[in-house]
Amino acid sequence: MRGEVEPVLGVIRNALRMEGGDIELVDITDDGVVSVKLTGSCAGCPFSQMTLKNFVERELKNNVDGIKEVVAV
Template sequence: MDFDKEELTREVLEALDVIRPYLQSDGGDITFVELTDDLRLKVKLTGACDGCPMSIQTLKGGVEMVVKQRVPRISEIVPV
């Protein structure tokens, strides 16, 4: 590993905190699950976001965009 996983995790959590109020305003939320060694971020959408037909668009078009802007090393965001 040529990165500090703890530092990247902190940066990811900060990025999720940026997007969280938007999800919460629609009755949803997001939970950090894991940052893998190949820099995939696993998250769980909760509340109204869990099972919502728009959740993949929210994840890819909103959450992934914000996280990758703030933490460019993240390769992708994967829902679990």
């Protein structure tokens, strides 16, 4: 599954970098929970949870079968 998630995160990463942020893949569980770390301007941003759920999670679920949730660590 990591091989499917990484390219999608690459697209997401490009969008976040335009705003001074970034994202790192930390882990993917067997039951489809993706753990990521938001960095740069995304770390501590008041809208980071919205970005995580409405952008990152949506894109991963739409493009990778089996993704159930995305969580920040």
